[in-house]
Amino acid sequence: MAGWIRAFGSRRRNNKPVAQTVGTSLADLPGQPAPRAVAGGLGLLAAMARNRAGLLGFIVFILFVLIAFIGPFFVPQTLPADLKAIYQAPSPQHLLGTDSEGRDIGIQMINGGQSIILVGATAALLSTLISITFGALAAYLGGYVDTLIMLVADVVLTLPQIVLLAVLATFIKLNSPWLLAAIIALLSWPTLLRAVRAQVLSLKEREYVEAARVLDLGTPRILFLEILPNMANFILMNFTIGMTGAIYAQVGLYLLGLAPLAGNNWGIMLNLAWVRGAIFFKQSLLYILAPVLAISLLQLSIVTMTRSLEDIFNPRLRGA
Amino acid sequence: MTTVGAQPTTTPQPAAAAQDEPILSVRDLCVEYRAAAGIVRAVEGASFDLHAGETIALIGESGSGKTTLGLGVLRLLPKSGRTPRGQILYRRRDGRIEDVLKLPNEELRRFRWQECAMVFQAAQNALNPVARVWDQMLDTVRAHRGARRDEVRERCERLLGMVQLEPQRVLHAFPHELSGGMRQRVLIAMSLLLDPQVLILDEPTTALDILTQRAIIEVLRSVRAELHFAMLFISHDLSLAAELADRVATMYAGKVVELGTVRDIFYDPKHPYTLGLIKAVPPVAGDLFEISSIAGTPPNLLNLPPGCSFHPRCAYARGQCTTDVPPLYAVAAGHASACHYWSEVQLSRKVIDARSGSLLPAGEAVPSPGEAAG
């Protein structure tokens, strides 16, 4: 696990001259718990700060996450309908105005991010896990395994996703965000798998991989501890971009009404705004714009953040 | 205009000088790079003279500054490189002497390739893969000097012949159709297209097989004999210097540590680093000498030791070496060493297994193979 754990560890440790006897140096070994967490956090921030645009994106993203997950504790979860205050313009009581049922948009915005971000991250995570496992296996083992996996990937790739989702929506009740995440993940892994496979194909010819084979370290170990840690940057980038894809997929599903309209999130807001004709009223513009802008800004922050993430796992750039 | 007055330690005069004044005179050249971690002094106070028709070898390992020095002569350093000090005095055919470091851009362009040409390291990949050799040669000439196609053609054919290549076959080929050795020879021919007075070669035989290396060495010899240019070649390979050089300069941590004729360097080295190099590269033919390595690790140019940069690895180091940077002391006429204790440096090698060994010409009786010692 060393290669993975090392990602956010404090590498500055490794450059300090260690104590003379081997015994004493045990205390300085990586893999020791508590103090590293703090050092790790600072290390992460330092790494992100390497690129200004990336840092800005990162900060905005963190703000979104904080507001989306911590914000709801400070605002009411359900709002009563107030028919006297339909589509009101922004005012001191309702900073972003009200919707078609008189509910404060600002509060809905705060409540609405959690589900989107969570499902987006989960879908991206699932998709990444599937594609890494099978992509790496396909590339490393080659032969029949490779052909089979690529065949399945091609089939899934060519399925018309919207149609499939529409059909699924009639059979499965998509009332759980996890289910939604799973379905999005199941439809988006093929593209990432091809990229992973290409990378592993190239890495498996490297000399250190050959050295690991000579030492008889076994395929699982070679794949997960020799090859994949060298793809850490690549995987992180793909996960991040995958998140943007999953968010768009979600929002699209909500907009089309294929995903359950229970609860409240930006996607549902968009759907309701559309369905209830918010675009026809000048005062209600914010009802559509707010979620649109929020989603766009979130996506932008994620994409910009990747600039700092590009080399985050490169040992050369950390603490040398 | 005479050459600038020499420093306290004289730059050596070659034993048989065709002309008194050198064609290329590098005086106290310093090159530094700005790196993120600080300033890297890649070359520090290097001085040597190159006379007409002479061949000098710059020998050193990685980090010695030899490639930087070669690039510096043609002012081909990357943007982060600067030359804060020094002169590179070049004597044109009409006798005028100019400082290359002060040449304006247009004249510098003419200097490069017409007066002084370079064959780069790993040159086998320096040819444009999508253009035929003839087109590249024509381009090279046209870029520097207008000329008629048939004149250029004739010159190309002549030069290719001199490097042992068949012009008909090579001129219309693409680079990937030629072997590594052939490409190297094409590049040597290209560098001579405009008849430069000085040719600089950076690691001309690295990454080539033994037999190909031999072909390149022979080609360089014959071309040099025919065209009479002065040659400066840069290498980590001592044997190459033994083959081709008239004089040798060994470099360590950016400084020239020893300068002398090829016989001086190989048979009577007076610097511990040169001595170490020679003892680390014994001959294949002949006796089995004891080989020894040089203790320690190569220098970190960002953090050089005080005094003599070589002292942490030197068997002769003491007191003064850790504080005073040694200048180039004159050892003999034409031989200089940057070591405080140069007089103590002696080349002596133990013979582990003496052989009368030399290669036998075909047809002679095979001696019974002797027993290996130990």
Next chain:
Amino acid sequence: MSGQPLLALERVSQVFRTRQGQVRAVDDVSLAVEPGQVVCLVGESGSGKTTSAKIAAGLRRPTSGAVRFQGQDIWRMDRNQFRGYRRAVQYIHQDPYASLNPVHTVFDTVAAPLRHHGLVRGHAETLRRASDLLVEVDLTPPENFLFKYPHQLSGGQRQRVSVARALTLHPLLIAADEATSMLDVSIRVSMLNMLKRLSADLGVGFLFITHDLAIAKYFAWSGHIAVMYLGRVVEYGPTPTIINAPRHPYTRALLSAIPEPDPDLTRHRDRLQLRGVDVASLLHVPSGCSFHPRCPLSEQGLCDVLRPELAPIDPRRDVACHVVAREKTEKVVASHPEGAACGPEVVASHPEGAACGPEVVASHPEGAACGPEVVAS
């Protein structure tokens, strides 16, 4: 100790199919390494030495022929036997910058095989063994290196870590592919000395691949050299013999072409000139003896038709050349008091008798009188 060689390649061939045709990277090569012995594979690029080393280390499966470890074909072994082979035969790469995983520290790299094969228990023991290995390869004090990343080490240090890694499983043979070519001259020697010391102390044999005959001479002086050309072994014998008195024209050309670090020696020696300057390509291997287009001794009708076998021409040296083999038997016969009147008993009693090959016997004037059983004995 059994009389078997530790590792043997038996008529091994490796054929690659490329778009331009078939490439016989290794063509009918037979080699043996005895326990604790050093064998150097010498040749230029395209000679097949690297591929042969990879075949010997089990990294490539030959298209024909057998790789025998202590007598057994490794590709027919069961899982346990193969594991035993794997531990005994290790491999060191040429490029110190590529052979270490950039995201692993030295400790990770060395500890991985120790842990995976259960050779150590617990963190403390792993640390201790890793430190011992680093000391073994002259990386002292080990604590200074254990937690460094490859990019923080010099080329020489990385190569030593590679060697330490190869030693983790207590190998009996290490195949080192140009292990010193990418190192500076001043470090090269200490690396070679370290390898020699390991060979002496731990009894590890070496299959050392290099294109540099000077390195071969020094590393393998008490061992053997096999000279390869276009996938075939053309000469094989003890190092002093091969270096000081080579017989195959290619070996002689190589040795005479090496630039020596000695101006008098190198500027005034006679060099064996080869015909034609073009390097042969593995795609168009010449018929018969693959060296014949460039060989000054080549004879039409013989060398371009018949492929020479690697056969002993001295009691201790094998050469694959028609002309050299013939010269030798001519000399042998001419020097014999009985001259042309050879009979089987004469051949059998002749000191060189056992070294006669069937084709030599066939061309001998008394050919019919000698029988294969005589030759075989």
